[in-house]
Each structure stands twice: as structure tokens, then as C-alpha cells.
Amino acid sequence: xxxxxxxxxxxxxxxxxxxxxxxxxxxxxxxxxxxxxxxxxxxxxxxxxxxxxxxxxxxxxxxxxxxxxxxxxxxxxxxxxxxxxxxxxxxxxxxxxxxxxxxxxxxxxxxxxxxxxxxxxxxxxxxxxxxxxxxxxxxxxxxxxxxxxxxxxxxxxxxxxxxxxxxxxxxxxxxxxxxxxxxxxxxxxxxxxxxxxxxxxxxxxxxxxxxxxxxxxxxxxxxxxxxxxxxxxxxxxxxxxxxxxxxxxxxxxxxxxxxxxxxxxxxxxxxxxxxxxxxxxxxxxxxxxxxxxxxxxxxxxxxxxxxxxxxxxxxxxxxxxxxxxxxxxxxxxxxxxxxxxxxxxxxxxxxxxxxxxxxxxxxxxxxxxxxxxxxxxxxxxxxxxxxxxxxxxxxxxxxxxxxxxxxxxxxxxxxxxxxxxxxxxxxxxxxxxxxxxxxxxxxxxxxxxxxxxxxxxxx
Amino acid sequence: xxxxxxxxxxxxxxxxxxxxxxxxxxxxxxxxxxxxxxxxxxxxxxxxxxxxxxxxxxxxxxxxxxxxxxxxxxxxxxxxxxxxxxxxxxxxxxxxxxxxxxxxxxxxxxxxxxxxxxxxxxxxxxxxxxxxxxxxxxxxxxxxxxxxxxxxxxxxxxxxxxxxxxxxxxxxxxxxxxxxxxxxxxxxxxxxxxxxxxxxxxxxxxxxxxxxxxxxxxxxxxxxxxxxxxxxxxxxxxxxxxxxxxxxxxxxxxxxxxxxxxxxxxxxxxxxxxxxxxxxxxxxxxxxxxxxxxxxxxxxxxxxxxxxxxxxxxxxxxxxxxxxxxxxxxxxxxxxxxxxxxxxxxxxxxxxxxxxxxxxxxxxxxxxxxxxxxxxxxxxxxxxxxxxxxxxxxxxxxxxxxxxxxxxxxxxxxxxxxxxxxxxxxxxxxxxxxxxxxxxxxxxxxxxxxxxxxxxxxxxxxxxxxxxxxxxxxx
Ligand SMILES: Cc1cc2nc3c(=O)[nH]c(=O)nc-3n(C[C@H](O)[C@H](O)[C@H](O)COP(=O)(O)OP(=O)(O)OC[C@H]3O[C@@H](n4cnc5c(N)ncnc54)[C@H](O)[C@@H]3O)c2cc1C
Numbered sequence: 001x002x003x004x005x006x007x008x009x010x011x012x013x014x015x016x017x018x019x020x021x022x023x024x025x026x027x028x029x030x031x032x033x034x035x036x037x038x039x040x041x042x043x044x045x046x047x048x049x050x051x052x053x054x055x056x057x058x059x060x061x062x063x064x065x066x067x068x069x070x071x072x073x074x075x076x077x078x079x080x081x082x083x084x085x086x087x088x089x090x091x092x093x094x095x096x097x098x099x100x101x102x103x104x105x106x107x108x109x110x111x112x113x114x115x116x117x118x119x120x121x122x123x124x125x126x127x128x129x130x131x132x133x134x135x136x137x138x139x140x141x142x143x144x145x146x147x148x149x150x151x152x153x154x155x156x157x158x159x160x161x162x163x164x165x166x167x168x169x170x171x172x173x174x175x176x177x178x179x180x181x182x183x184x185x186x187x188x189x190x191x192x193x194x195x196x197x198x199x200x201x202x203x204x205x206x207x208x209x210x211x212x213x214x215x216x217x218x219x220x221x222x223x224x225x226x227x228x229x230x231x232x233x234x235x236x237x238x239x240x241x242x243x244x245x246x247x248x249x250x251x252x253x254x255x256x257x258x259x260x261x262x263x264x265x266x267x268x269x270x271x272x273x274x275x276x277x278x279x280x281x282x283x284x285x286x287x288x289x290x291x292x293x294x295x296x297x298x299x300x301x302x303x304x305x306x307x308x309x310x311x312x313x314x315x316x317x318x319x320x321x322x323x324x325x326x327x328x329x330x331x332x333x334x335x336x337x338x339x340x341x342x343x344x345x346x347x348x349x350x351x352x353x354x355x356x357x358x359x360x361x362x363x364x365x366x367x368x369x370x371x372x373x374x375x376x377x378x379x380x381x382x383x384x385x386x387x388x389x390x391x392x393x394x395x396x397x398x399x400x401x402x403x404x405x406x407x408x409x410x411x412x413x414x415x416x417x418x419x420x421x422x423x424x425x426x427x428x429x430x431x432x433x434x435x436x437x438x439x440x441x442x443x444x445x446x447x448x449x450x451x452x453x454x455x456x457x458x459x
Numbered sequence: 460x461x462x463x464x465x466x467x468x469x470x471x472x473x474x475x476x477x478x479x480x481x482x483x484x485x486x487x488x489x490x491x492x493x494x495x496x497x498x499x500x501x502x503x504x505x506x507x508x509x510x511x512x513x514x515x516x517x518x519x520x521x522x523x524x525x526x527x528x529x530x531x532x533x534x535x536x537x538x539x540x541x542x543x544x545x546x547x548x549x550x551x552x553x554x555x556x557x558x559x560x561x562x563x564x565x566x567x568x569x570x571x572x573x574x575x576x577x578x579x580x581x582x583x584x585x586x587x588x589x590x591x592x593x594x595x596x597x598x599x600x601x602x603x604x605x606x607x608x609x610x611x612x613x614x615x616x617x618x619x620x621x622x623x624x625x626x627x628x629x630x631x632x633x634x635x636x637x638x639x640x641x642x643x644x645x646x647x648x649x650x651x652x653x654x655x656x657x658x659x660x661x662x663x664x665x666x667x668x669x670x671x672x673x674x675x676x677x678x679x680x681x682x683x684x685x686x687x688x689x690x691x692x693x694x695x696x697x698x699x700x701x702x703x704x705x706x707x708x709x710x711x712x713x714x715x716x717x718x719x720x721x722x723x724x725x726x727x728x729x730x731x732x733x734x735x736x737x738x739x740x741x742x743x744x745x746x747x748x749x750x751x752x753x754x755x756x757x758x759x760x761x762x763x764x765x766x767x768x769x770x771x772x773x774x775x776x777x778x779x780x781x782x783x784x785x786x787x788x789x790x791x792x793x794x795x796x797x798x799x800x801x802x803x804x805x806x807x808x809x810x811x812x813x814x815x816x817x818x819x820x821x822x823x824x825x826x827x828x829x830x831x832x833x834x835x836x837x838x839x840x841x842x843x844x845x846x847x848x849x850x851x852x853x854x855x856x857x858x859x860x861x862x863x864x865x866x867x868x869x870x871x872x873x874x875x876x877x878x879x880x881x882x883x884x885x886x887x888x889x890x891x892x893x894x895x896x897x898x899x900x901x902x903x904x905x906x907x908x909x910x911x912x913x914x915x916x917x918x919x920x921x922x923x924x925x926x927x928x929x930x931x932x933x934x
Contacts, residue, residue, distance in 0.1 A: 098867070158642075175891060176889070183833065184612065184832045185800055188893075189652065189655070190652060198647055243675035243676075243740075245740050291744050297743075298743050346564065435636060441903075
């Protein structure tokens with residue numbers, strides 16, 4: 001507990017900023033906001049950027065540690081916090097700041113959930129190609145802070161490609177912005193890039209603007225199955241080299257299939273026992289195509305018999321993609337003691353990394369279940385324990401060390417989520433980036449007191 | 460340290476033939492393609508990262524301004540040594556270090572000319588997507604610094620969407636590797652942050668770029684309209700209608716007539732505006748989209764639609780677009796190109812406003828621009844020998860950009876702020892916004908040795924001396 005403020009004083013001060021109803025230090029509430037079992041001393045829900053600024057000014061002056069929080073879908077990522085004095089919830093920052101369907105741009109408060117944005121733009125046949133797991137809970141702020149992406153990244157890129165502007169509050173409580181509400185802009189530094197994927201360590205984002213895209217009127221998915229990973233990769237290279245321009249090019253590993261299928265019929269989290277079903281037989285490559293019947297006919301011709309044999313369309317197809325996007329969530333529904341890594345590598349390193357992951361799993365009594373954007377080089381690699389008894393921390397550590405030892409120099413393998421006991425034994429972020437000195441200099445410039453998510457990021 | 464000592468040290472670092480310090484040689488580096496000027500004391504042509512690093516150390520130690528320069532095609536004075544000092548030119552760092560077709564990446568030195576990279580990787584069926592109209596001259600280092608766009612930005616994105624890694628020399632001489640070949644890397648996205656910093660935070664010495672697959676089919680259409688309003692409304696309908704052209708460019712009637720006289724591209728002399736529309740992708744998809752575009756244009760009263768029947772006709776249509784500024788330039792001794800962006804539904808309104816500005820300021824203004832992005836390029840014609848015209852030109856530019864901002868837009872979509880629009884930054888950004896950006900600047904470049912007096916508005920105390928920097932000079 002921070003010596004600088006008496007406990008009761010903190011909630012009172014926060015209530016003075018955000019209102020009685022929106023500040024609490026009642027353990028019954030704050031316990032539900034624990035991050036890695038660290039319970040925040042107080043929680044506050046500011047209703048505007050100005051209130052966020054007031055909270056941060058207050059915290060900054062007293063060196064209180066602040067953890068920004070959206071829908072709590074990604075709080076398990078990052079190092080174990082040293083302490084959390086104030087949990088700053090973005091729940092009330094839900095305004096639609098601008099939306100003119102004709103301009104295909106939207107600006108929203110970061111507390112808006114992904115599903116709320118989808119409902120707003122859906123009637124205009126527009127999409128935000130974010131496709132996160134748990135869209136009803138995931139907030140725009142959380143997606144930005146964690147640089148989340150889904151299968152649509154293959155065609156539309158990531159948040160860094162379609163977020164055009166941000167509004168934020170700095171650690172010392174300055175309200176600021178960068179970027180613009182139009183599709184193209186080079187005025188000023190691109191602080192969107194600095195904030196996206198910064199895990200709430202640079203500033204508290206309060207609003208953001210995005211490019212939207214027309215929703216393809218017709219989509220269909222071709223499912224190609226292969227006995228061996230190498231064949232799946234050959235197929236991927238064939239697709240990448242062909243004239244086709246699929247919207248998704250996704251791999252589902254044999255064990256991931258059971259998990260992806262499971263999300264149609266969610267099961268409740270069990271007590272450590274794993275229920276990853278009998279291993280799937282094949283590596284699946286899903287090719288999602290958008291276009292007219294003639295375009296789809298061309299896909300059939302180009303993809304060859306293997307893929308054209310198995311097609312999905314209509315609601316089934318949409319459902320299937322939803323469940324692929326849910327994989328990082330469903331993995332833990334299935335197996336509470338699972339571990340999930342985000343692996344980013346160059347295209348030709350995808351197969352070696354997946355082989356290394358299979359090996360790491362086998363040697364440490366896990367099943368490896370992976371999905372990923374294999375046309376981009378972004379994988380989600382899950383490790384589900386085989387044994388009924390929870391694995392020892394060392395099994396996780398060994399699996400991660402092995403995978404990291406096989407990661408190429410410019411690749412990365414970040415542990416997004418794992419049991420707390422295991423987290424105590426390794427750095428979830430992995431190897432030190434070459435440019436860490438520069439990152440630290442920027443962190444000092446933005447948050448010299450280190451009040452934002454202290455101890456949870458790389459350094 | 461006396462000037463001659465610095466010359467000596469620079470020669471020792473980069474070689475005797477790689478340093479210029481004679482007045483007549485330096486004059487060549489006073490300009491870029493915009494209107495600002497400034498004279499360097501030295502011009503150095505480094506050959507290696509190591510040399511760049513040592514030069515940066517020297518500049519830092521001596522507090523001498525250091526300004527990187529690519530091909531000097533910039534339009535906002537980014538490479539102009541506003542406060543004198545050393546200009547670093549990358550014409551000896553022009554190697555393509557690696558082509559990794561299997562990973563869709565190339566690693567290049569900053570002096571590689573944009574179009575050269577695409578030409579070299581063409582045999583793999585790949586190209587480098589950012590295509591500024593200056594791509595036959597401009598360098599990838601300059602593209603990275605400006606986050607350049609181009610006609611095909613609409614579908615392919617701007618430079619930053621195609622850069623995954625950078626080697627950067629910091630102003631103190633430190634060398635940093637940012638990112639790599641992977642699309643995403645661990646930690647802050649410094650690569651993304653760096654692109655578009657206009658040479659104010661570091662010097663790029665190697666660049667890892669994405670390579671994009673060349674599409675199987677391309678279809679280029681010219682839609683001819685009686686009025687600018689019809690053309691502008693067609694633009695909004697095309698983008699909002701779920702059609703995604705790779706390029707959607709507009710030329711107004713005035714520009715058309717100049718271009719036609721200069722290039723004989725076959726543009727109609729008597730129309731209000733034309734749209735140059737390009738579709739790319741799978742053959743079947745392109746054919747269908749072309750039909751959809753035709754239908755939209757006809758709905759907006761297009762008087763005629765033409766289609767390039769072959770590559771030669773396509774190149775001719777594009778030639779008109781790519782040489783349009785030069786063609787307009789024939790009407791006056793100089794031109795000043797603006798680069799504001801507005802929401803696409805506001806294009807018609809903004810074009811009408813530009814016309815009233817032209818009348819009010821008694822100037823000729825042509826419009827050739829990336830309509831699909833809402834990126835306006837009003838091109839103001841003037842004579843720099845006439846101080847009153849220069850003043851009116853300046854005023855017209857300011858009025859237009861202010862209007863773009865009022866429409867919810869921005870002051871620059873691709874040309875950068877540099878020393879040409881830095882005083883306009885407060886139109887968009889509050890003091891706090893700018894201060895936060897300054898934190899980034901100072902974390903990299905605390906002494907402002909690198910490219911000083913750019914991008915940020917001049918602090919009030921020094922404003923008197925610099926306010927004239929925005930426009931003037933020759934061209
Ligand atoms: C006819 C014409 C058409 C144009 N069309 C377009 C267009 O369609 N789209 C567009 O976006 N722009 C366009 N431009 C503007 C210009 O070509 C681009 O900004 C281009 O990227 C500049 O490249 P350059 O090599 O000439 O750089 P320079 O003009 O030499 O420098 C530009 C900036 O880059 C910095 N810089 C250069 N090299 C480095 C390095 N190695 N490290 C760090 N900083 C560096 C400089 O300091 C300066 O700030 C056009 C210009 C002309 C003249």
C-alpha cells in the first residue's frame with residue numbers, strides 16, 4: 001500500500017472527480033478487478049477525458065500506480081504488477097465522437113465495445129476489421145493497447161494500418177491528441193503507432209478514429225486439409241503466389257480444431273482438468289474469399305481439388321470465423337491451465353516456429369493448439385496440459401524457453417496468458433528488443449514517474 | 460572549432476571526394492522541390508552507416524545542424540538546411556542489400572530510388588507499393604521520412620504500411636535497429652513511430668520494406684464530367700458504394716486543358732473535370748468493379764467513359780496525371796502545391812471554396828488530386844518576382860488549409876510539414892498536443908542538432924526571424 005495517501009482519502013478524492021457512484025474502494029468491488037491477484041486499492045470510472053486528466057493529475061502528484069482497464073479481456077497479459085493504486089476503468093467513455101457513413105470513418109470513446117461499434121456500422125454495410133475474441137466485452141481501448149487482431153488482418157492489416165487518430169491523456173494529466181479524422185494525414189508525429197500495442201504504459205487513450213471498409217456482399221470459405229504441416233505451407237505459398245486476393249488465410253492446427261469447434265457449444269471452465277478432445281487429424285488452411293459467383297468459381301479453379309472439395313457459406317461460414325476469432329478465449333474455457341503465446345515471425349519462419357511449438361509441447365506434456373494468420377506471420381500458439389493435475393511451473397518455463405530459443409532474431413514470442421504460478425518464473429515479453437534503449441527513453445519522456453502499469457511491460 | 464577543421468574532420472570520415480564546402484557547390488543544395496531555401500556549409504555523401512554515425516557524433520559535439528537529404532523532391536522544405544550546417548546526401552548509399560522474395564521483403568539503403576526497387580523485384584512478380592508521383596526520382600529514405608503516398612495509396616496504403624524495420628542513426632551517433640522482417644515486433648512500434656518524422660528524430664541508414672504481389676489484371680477508366688460537382692459526388696459514391704479502386708484521381712477543367720496541351724494524352728478540352736479510376740485484382744473482380752464504377756459515374760451524369768484498351772493507352776492516361784503539375788507550371792513562373800485532406804463527402808464543397816479563394820486572391824488555382832482519399836492538391840500559380848503575388852499566394856494557401864481543417868480534415872496528407880507548414884500546426888494541434896510531440900522529438904534529438912526548426916511552430920520568442928521562411932525563393 002502506498003504510504004502517500006490514506007486509504008479512505010483515495011476513494012474520496014476519486015469520487016470528488018468522477019462522482020460518488022463511480023469511485024470505490026469497497027473490496028467486494030475492487031477484488032473483482034484484481035490483476036494477477038493484485039487487488040487495486042480503488043477503482044474509478046471517469047466520465048470524460050477531463051475527468052481522466054483529473055484522476056491522472058491526482059495520481060501523478062502522489063506517484064500512485066494507475067492501471068487503465070476496459071473489458072478485462074486482456075488484463076492477464078504483462079508482468080505481475082508491483083501494485084495497483086487506481087484502476088482506471090474506461091467503461092463510461094462510450095461516445096460516438098464522429099460517424100458519417102459516407103466518409104467511412106468512425107471515432108469512438110475507448111470504452112465502446114467492439115460489438116457496439118459493429119452494431120453501429122453494420123447497418124451501413126461497413127466493417128471494422130478488428131474481429132477480436134469476446135467482442136461484447138472487448139473495448140476499443142483494450143484492442144488498441146494490446147494491438148489485437150483477428151483473421152481479417154490478412155487483407156486489412158492491423159490497427160496500426162487503420163487507426164488514423166487518437167485522443168489521450170498523458171501520465172501527468174495533459175489532454176492531447178494526434179492524427180486526424182480523415183484517411184490520410186502526415187501532420188505531426190504518428191503517436192497512434194506509439195500508443196497501439198503499448199499496453200497502457202504510455203498514456204491513457206480516451207478516443208480513437210478508424211477507417212472503415214465496405215462489407216463484402218458475399219463471402220465463402222474454402223477449407224483445405226493436410227496430413228502434414230509442410231503440405232499446408234506449400235498450399236499457403238501456392239495461394240500467396242496465385243492471383244487470388246483472399247480476405248483471410250488462416251491456419252488451424254490439428255488440436256486447435258477441437259477448440260475452434262467447441263466454441264459453438266461453450267463449456268464452463270473446469271477445475272484444472274483439461275478437456276482438449278482427441279487430436280484432430282489434419283492441418284487446416286482456411287481461405288476466405290469475397291466476391292461474386294464468377295470470382296468464387298475462379299477460386300475453385302485456382303485452389304485445386306483439395307480446397308474446392310470443402311466449402312462453407314452462409315451463416316455456418318460466419319459462425320466458423322467467429323469461432324476462429326474466439327480461439328484465444330475458448331482455449332482457456334477448455335483448459336484453465338493453458339498458456340497462450342503470440343508469435344510474430346517472417347513468413348518462412350512460420351513452419352519452423354510451429355514445429356518448435358509442437359516439440360516444446362510434447363517434451364513438456366502439453367498439447368499444442370495453434371491458429372494464425374499464416375499469410376502475415378502472426379500466430380497464436382496455445383499449450384494445453386495433457387495431465388489432469390496442473391503442470392508444474394517448470395513445464396511452462398521449459399516450453400517457453402525452448403520456443404524462444406528457436407525464435408529468429410527479429411521474431412517474437414510473447415506469452416499473452418498463463419497460470420500465475422508459471423508467470424513468476426519468466427519474463428512474459430521474452431527476448432530484449434534491439435531498440436529497448438530508445439523505448440526506455442520514450443517511456444521516461446512520457447511517464448517519468450512510471451505510474452502507468454508499473455512493472456507490467458518490457459521494462 | 461573553425462569551419463576548416465570541421466571540413467577536415469568530415470573529409471577524414473567520409474573521404475576527400477565526399478565533402479563539398481565551396482560556395483558554388485553548396486548552392487545546389489539550397490532547394491528542394493518546394494519554395495523554401497537555405498544554404499548549407501557542408502554537403503557530405505556518406506557511404507556507410509558507420510560514417511553516418513561518426514558524422515552525427517561530430518555534428519552533435521560541435522552543435523552543428525545536420526540535415527538528411529534524399530533526392531530533394533520534397534515539397535515542404537524538409538531537406539533544406541534552414542539553420543545552415545551539414546547536409547547528408549545519400550546518393551552513395553543506393554544498394555539494395557537483400558531481396559527476400561519468399562518472405563516478401565527487401566532491405567535497402569536509404570538512397571535507393573523508389574521506382575528502381577519495383578523494377579528490380581518485378582521479376583518475382585512483386586513491387587514496392589508506395590508510388591509518389593515523384594517515384595522515378597525520390598528515394599526510399601525520403602519516402603520513409605515523409606510517409607509518402609501516391610495515387611495508389613487508396614488501396615495499398617501509404618509508406619508506413621509497407622515498412623517493417625529500420626536501422627536508424629540517432630543524433631548522438633548511436634545506431635538502433637527497429638523492427639525487422641516480421642510484420643509486428645515486441646515492444647513499442649518504433650518503426651511505425653519513426654516513419655513520417657521528416658528527418659527530425661534520426662537518420663535512416665537501412666530500411667526493411669514489404670513487397671506486394673503484382674495484380675493479375677488492371678483496368679483504367681477515364682470518366683468525363685460536365686461539372687466539378689458531378690465528379691466530386693461520383694467520388695463519394697464510389698468509395699461509399701463498396702467499390703475499392705486502387706486509384707481514384709481527379710483533374711479539374713483548368714488543369715485538363717493545360718495537361719492536354721502539354722502531353723496530348725487525349726483528355727477532353729472542354730469538360731468540367733475528369734476522374735482517372737484504376738481497378739486492380741482478380742480478372743473477374745476487376746471486370747465487375749469496372750462495370751459498377753461505370754454505373755456510378757453515369758448516375759452522376761458522366762458525359763463519357765473511356766477505358767484504356769492496352770498498357771500503352773493506360774500509360775498515356777497516367778502520363779497526363781503524373782505530369783499535371785509540370786503542365787500547370789507552364790502557365791506561371793512558379794506554383795505552390797497544397798496538400799490538405801478532407802472527408803470525401805466534402806470534396807465538392809472544398810473545390811467550390813478553392814474557386815472563391817482564387818477569385819478573392821486574384822490567382823489561378825488548378826486541382827489535380829487523390830480524390831479517393833480526399834487529399835486535395837490545389838496548385839496555386841504565381842510569379843515570385845511580384846512580392847504582392849507571393850503574399851496573396853501565401854494567404855490563399857492559408858485560407859484553403861484552414862477551410863480543410865474546418866471541414867474536419869488536415870493540413871497535409873503526404874507532403875509533410877517541414878518548414879512550409881510548421882506555423883500552421885496550431886490550426887490542428889493545441890499547445891499540449893504539440894508539447895507531447897515534442898517529448899518524442901526531445902527523447903531522440905534533445906539538442907535539435909538534427910534538422911532544426913522544422914515541423915514544430917517557431918516558439919513565440921523567435922518568431923520574428925523565421926516567419927518569412929514559409930514561402931519565397933525561386934521556381
Ligand atoms: C513532381 C512531384 C510529385 C510528387 N508527388 C508526390 C506524391 O504523389 N506523393 C507524395 O507523398 N509526395 C510527392 N512528392 C513529394 C516528394 O517527392 C516526397 O516527399 C518524397 O518522398 C521525397 O523524397 P526525396 O528522396 O526527394 O527526399 P528529400 O526531399 O530529399 O527529403 C525529404 C525529407 O526526408 C528527409 N530524409 C531524406 N533522407 C533521409 C534519411 N535517410 N533519413 C532521415 N531522413 C531523411 C529529409 O530530411 C527531408 O525531411 C512529389 C514531389 C514532386 C516534385
